[in-house]
Amino acid sequence: MVQEETKSTQEQTSKELPEFILDTQNSIPYDGRFLQPGELVDNPNPNMSLLDAINTRRTARSYRKEPVDDETFGWLISNAMHAPTACNEQQWKVILIDDPKVIEDLYERGSASFLQHIQQCFLLCYNKESDNLEWGDHIQSGAAFITTFQLLAHSLGIGSCWVGHLPNKSEMRRIFNIHHYYEPIALVTFGYYRSKVGMLPRKHDPERVIMRNHFDQTGLVFQDRRRTLFRTIARWGYYKVPAFLRRKLKPYLKRFEKKFYYEVYD
Numbered sequence: 361m362v363q364e365e366t367k368s369t370q371e372q373t374s375k376e377l378p379e380f381i382l383d384t385q386n387s388i389p390y391d392g393r394f395l396q397p398g399e400l401v402d403n404p405n406p407n408m409s410l411l412d413a414i415n416t417r418r419t420a421r422s423y424r425k426e427p428v429d430d431e432t433f434g435w436l437i438s439n440a441m442h443a444p445t446a447c448n449e450q451q452w453k454v455i456l457i458d459d460p461k462v463i464e465d466l467y468e469r470g471s472a473s474f475l476q477h478i479q480q481c482f483l484l485c486y487n488k489e490s491d492n493l494e495w496g497d498h499i500q501s502g503a504a505f506i507t508t509f510q511l512l513a514h515s516l517g518i519g520s521c522w523v524g525h526l527p528n529k530s531e532m533r534r535i536f537n538i539h540h541y542y543e544p545i546a547l548v549t550f551g552y553y554r555s556k557v558g559m560l561p562r563k564h565d566p567e568r569v570i571m572r573n574h575f576d577q578t579g580l581v582f583q584d585r586r587r588t589l590f591r592t593i594a595r596w597g598y599y600k601v602p603a604f605l606r607r608k609l610k611p612y613l614k615r616f617e618k619k620f621y622y623e624v625y626d
């Protein structure tokens with residue numbers, strides 16, 4: 361009896377939930393292959409539906425020349441500050457980086473190569489004085505902030521990229537003089553969309569993602585462990601190399617970076 365009631369409530373709820381259909385959403389032009397969030401630059405739509413914002417946001421690594429002004433950046437940050445945080449601590453610090461020399465320096469020290477062409481980014485730091493280090497509360501709180509920021513930015517025609525391809529945290533601490541109670545969580549590049557971004561479908565079927573009451577270990581697919589181990593060691597060694605040598609190596613090592621061919625610019 362209880363089971364029947366639960367089932368009928370579930371059916372009712374799912375009937376009421378709107379389905380996201382890319383072709384019929386009207387927040388962003390879509391030509392069947394590419395999204396054109398560049399339209400949002402002249403016609404920002406911070407009131408777009410949540411479903412549209414989530415489903416049409418895609419990472420952008422190349423931006424228009426006009427920078428995002430401080431007022432807009434402030435709006436994004438103040439709204440992203442509604443993201444959840446562990447124990448409601450709200451202990452973010454956002455280092456806005458717009459000095460070309462600092463960005464160039466990050467690039468040369470071995471960060472993601474597309475940083476060479478960007479004008480603005482921020483480093484998110486979070487206070488790590490948590491009694492729940494086991495669960496990495498500060499990392500999770502930081503991740504929630506970045507996700508919220510990316511969705512808000514998207515609604516204004518501002519594309520962004522979450523970047524973890526950076527020098528070691530100890531080095532980042534020294535460069536930015538970060539207080540030892542704070543941890544750098546990630547760097548986020550941002551700027552106005554140029555025009556198109558590829559609309560990549562998600563890789564997994566939600567039915568294979570959702571498990572009920574236990575971890576279902578059947579049909580799991582793993583990466584090549586030797587390759588991962590090799591890359592981990594190579595990465596560890598690379599960032600141990602003194603910065604002046606990394607600067608020299610950067611042009612040669614670029615080719616080993618993951619390429620994101622699906623991105624389209626005009």
Ligand SMILES: Cc1cc2nc3c(=O)[nH]c(=O)nc-3n(C[C@H](O)[C@H](O)[C@H](O)COP(=O)(O)O)c2cc1C
Nearest residue numbers: 417418419420421472521522523524525526546620
């Ligand atoms: C924790 C994390 C670290 C990431 N680091 C990088 C990075 O170093 N360089 C990069 O180009 N993209 C980076 N990304 C962006 C992902 O590549 C991107 O989200 C992914 O390819 C899916 O694309 P989408 O955001 O358009 O759905 C990172 C994303 C996350 C969540």
